[in-house]
Amino acid sequence: MKQANGVVKPKTRRAKRFLDNRASKLTENVKNSMIMKGGNTSLTVTQALKDIYSLKKPNADIESPICFCLQEFFSKKTDSSLFLFGSHNKKRPNNLIFGRLFDFHVLDMIELGIETYKSLSDIKTSKCPEGTKPMLVFAGEAFDNDNDHKRMKSLLTDFFRGPVVPSVRLAGLEHVLHFTALEGKIYMRSYRSLLKKSGCRTPRIELEEIGPSFDFVLRRTHLASDDLYKKAHKQPKALKPKKKKNISHNTFGTKFGRLHMQKQDLSKLQTRKMKGLRKRGRPVVEGEASLKTADTE
Amino acid sequence: MFVTFSYDVILGKRSTCFQKPKMAACSVEDVLAKAEQEEAEKLKSISVQKELDLEFDIGNLVAYDKNRIDIRKFRQQKKDDFLRSLARDNTQLLINEIWKHPTERVEEVIVVKLPEPTTPLPREKPPPKPRPPTKWEEFAKLKGIQKKKKTNLVWDDVAKEWKRRWGYKRVNDGTKEWLIEVPETADPNEDQFAKRNKAKKEKVAKNELNRLRNIARSQKIKVPGVGLTPTAEQSKTDLARAVSVAKVSTASVGKFQDRLPKEKAPKNTGKKRKFQPVIGNFSNEKQRQLDMLKVMDSKKPRLDVVKAANKQMRADDREEAAEKFKKGGKKGRKGGNFSGKGGGGGKGKGGGGGKGRAGGKGRGPPGGKKGSGKPGKR
Numbered sequence: 001m002k003q004a005n006g007v008v009k010p011k012t013r014r015a016k017r018f019l020d021n022r023a024s025k026l027t028e029n030v031k032n033s034m035i036m037k038g039g040n041t042s043l044t045v046t047q048a049l050k051d052i053y054s055l056k057k058p059n060a061d062i063e064s065p066i067c068f069c070l071q072e073f074f075s076k077k078t079d080s081s082l083f084l085f086g087s088h089n090k091k092r093p094n095n096l097i098f099g100r101l102f103d104f105h106v107l108d109m110i111e112l113g114i115e116t117y118k119s120l121s122d123i124k125t126s127k128c129p130e131g132t133k134p135m136l137v138f139a140g141e142a143f144d145n146d147n148d149h150k151r152m153k154s155l156l157t158d159f160f161r162g163p164v165v166p167s168v169r170l171a172g173l174e175h176v177l178h179f180t181a182l183e184g185k186i187y188m189r190s191y192r193s194l195l196k197k198s199g200c201r202t203p204r205i206e207l208e209e210i211g212p213s214f215d216f217v218l219r220r221t222h223l224a225s226d227d228l229y230k231k232a233h234k235q236p237k238a239l240k241p242k243k244k245k246n247i248s249h250n251t252f253g254t255k256f257g258r259l260h261m262q263k264q265d266l267s268k269l270q271t272r273k274m275k276g277l278r279k280r281g282r283p284v285v286e287g288e289a290s291l292k293t294a295d296t297e
Numbered sequence: 298m299f300v301t302f303s304y305d306v307i308l309g310k311r312s313t314c315f316q317k318p319k320m321a322a323c324s325v326e327d328v329l330a331k332a333e334q335e336e337a338e339k340l341k342s343i344s345v346q347k348e349l350d351l352e353f354d355i356g357n358l359v360a361y362d363k364n365r366i367d368i369r370k371f372r373q374q375k376k377d378d379f380l381r382s383l384a385r386d387n388t389q390l391l392i393n394e395i396w397k398h399p400t401e402r403v404e405e406v407i408v409v410k411l412p413e414p415t416t417p418l419p420r421e422k423p424p425p426k427p428r429p430p431t432k433w434e435e436f437a438k439l440k441g442i443q444k445k446k447k448t449n450l451v452w453d454d455v456a457k458e459w460k461r462r463w464g465y466k467r468v469n470d471g472t473k474e475w476l477i478e479v480p481e482t483a484d485p486n487e488d489q490f491a492k493r494n495k496a497k498k499e500k501v502a503k504n505e506l507n508r509l510r511n512i513a514r515s516q517k518i519k520v521p522g523v524g525l526t527p528t529a530e531q532s533k534t535d536l537a538r539a540v541s542v543a544k545v546s547t548a549s550v551g552k553f554q555d556r557l558p559k560e561k562a563p564k565n566t567g568k569k570r571k572f573q574p575v576i577g578n579f580s581n582e583k584q585r586q587l588d589m590l591k592v593m594d595s596k597k598p599r600l601d602v603v604k605a606a607n608k609q610m611r612a613d614d615r616e617e618a619a620e621k622f623k624k625g626g627k628k629g630r631k632g633g634n635f636s637g638k639g640g641g642g643g644k645g646k647g648g649g650g651g652k653g654r655a656g657g658k659g660r661g662p663p664g665g666k667k668g669s670g671k672p673g674k675r
Contacts, residue, residue, distance in 0.1 A: 024422035031421055081421040103422050137387045139362040158418050161357050167408045178384040182366055189380055193388055198342040202396040205389045207381055232419035
């Protein structure tokens with residue numbers, strides 16, 4: 001790959017746009033994932049990888065590197081920062097490694113073994129359209145208490161969440177991925193939600209199982225050190241919301257602001273002019289003046 | 298509606314503007330209870346009982362359920378059914394939460410506006426660093442030169458239209474001139490057009506080199522100087538400089554590199570004098586001047602006499618050794634098989650021997666008086 005530090009200048013506008021897209025930006029692109037098949041895979045693993053690929057279709061690429069070490073090269077080529085590597089050997093049957101990269105170096109890697117697996121084709125129901133943003137639910141105390149599980153929660157959210165959008169079509173909230181952590185195992189189920197009429201505005205949910213269902217067992221983890229993890233989370237200053245000054249609230253919640261005005265010349269204030277009180281030398285008749293003020297009021 | 302009813306009940310009279318046909322068993326409490334029951338039934342379908350409330354991140358459409366999962370129930374029921382009912386409850390709560398957010402209508406579709414995602418997730422790449430200023434930008438900042446914004450289009454009177462200031466079909470395109478006057482000082486046989494092309498290529502190359510130098514400076518990588526990466530025709534000085542740099546680029550900084558038979562010692566290879574910028578750090582300049590005054594005031598001599606004497610003695614010894622070897626070498630030469638390396642090695646050894654001795658010797662007379670104050674070596 002050519003040097004990316006500006007030494008080689010792109011010769012066309014299109015190339016420049018392509019390079020700018022891949023450069024580090026303030027608000028980043030959707031994370032692309034790389035689904036890799038290892039040298040030796042069983043049928044289960046191959047099928048599982050295919051299913052997850054179809055879940056993540058627009059933002060995923062399938063590669064078959066010969067060795068896992070080529071992963072860095074491939075991630076630079078496809079500009080992916082998430083990867084899923086599937087392999088199978090006697091010691092670790094049906095192995096899936098979920099991982100993510102920061103600046104093309106490995107940040108976190110979690111190895112999960114597939115114990116039970118039902119593929120998309122096994123469950124015969126109508127599926128969700130490709131590219132729907134799924135709703136994710138994480139159930140179980142382990143996701144809150146155990147450090148490994150916390151990182152796994154973050155990794156799975158990153159992996160499955162899809163593009164970040166400002167608004168979502170209400171009728172399009174169909175796909176639900178449910179993860180349950182129980183007794184050292186993680187159960188992943190994928191449902192299609194049907195929004196039924198209820199008496200009020202919020203619909204009632206009925207679930208129908210579609211999609212692949214996995215029973216994972218947590219094997220090894222390779223988590224990033226704390227300072228690398230913190231470094232990866234550093235947001236650029238420009239993205240932080242600008243604090244609006246001069247806004248204060250009182251105890252009732254009323255919004256207050258302060259208006260700064262120039263000094264007013266009180267002698268030139270615009271007030272109501274009583275015609276009769278004008279200094280023109282006209283004799284002021286008291287009766288008339290009082291009548292006039294009553295009218296103007 | 299409720300307020301007027303209760304008011305009536307309290308005061309015991311019916312309001313005049315409210316006309317309702319009298320029903321058989323109509324009392325306020327009954328109607329209220331009925332309304333409440335209806336509401337509860339409506340809500341029953343969407344309400345879920347949980348010990349702990351779920352946490353939501355609506356920006357990412359994620360819900361976190363921290364409740365304990367009843368393992369006994371999990372084992373009793375079929376696994377999938379248990380998980381499905383749990384999922385249904387959690388999804389219902391998530392949907393309830395999503396529906397609380399404001400919606401709007403976009404092209405006949407009802408869309409809910411999501412807030413910003415709250416779970417912190419790591420970035421893909423580190424945030425972009427601000428570009429370090431180029432050499433010109435630094436100078437401009439120092440001098441206070443502002444960048445003047447120029448328009449892209451300039452009116453061209455000749456063609457009577459707006460043309461670009463730079464780029465394709467620009468206004469003052471020197472390369473498109475088809476008539477060049479030969480200046481009086483120039484050779485009449487010289488090709489002026491070729492000269493113009495060459496000048497343009499050189500300008501482009503210079504610009505490119507400066508751009509790369511700026512990048513290298515910003516990344517702190519050393520870039521070789523002019524002439525060391527040969528591009529075009531090089532002058533004698535450029536080649537000489539390239540040769541001298543190549544000579545010094547060995548592990549022992551060129552000490553044992555022999556010179557060619559007629560090669561002259563390179564000049565101007567000492568340290569380049571670095572001058573401070575004219576306008577810059579005033580405090581720095583002041584400090585420097587004061588330091589210089591302090592040095593001038595102090596009584597200590599700037600020249601370390603001892604060191605100078607030793608150095609001179611060493612140099613003398615080395616010369617003597619070289620002469621001796623030359624004489625000896627000339628005598629012992631066998632048919633011209635005099636390898637350069639042997640001679641160089643000999644010289645080096647002689648010099649080394651001389652140096653080792655000078656340490657303990659005379660600290661007396663300054664300067665180099667040849668042959669005086671030394672024990673008989675010959």
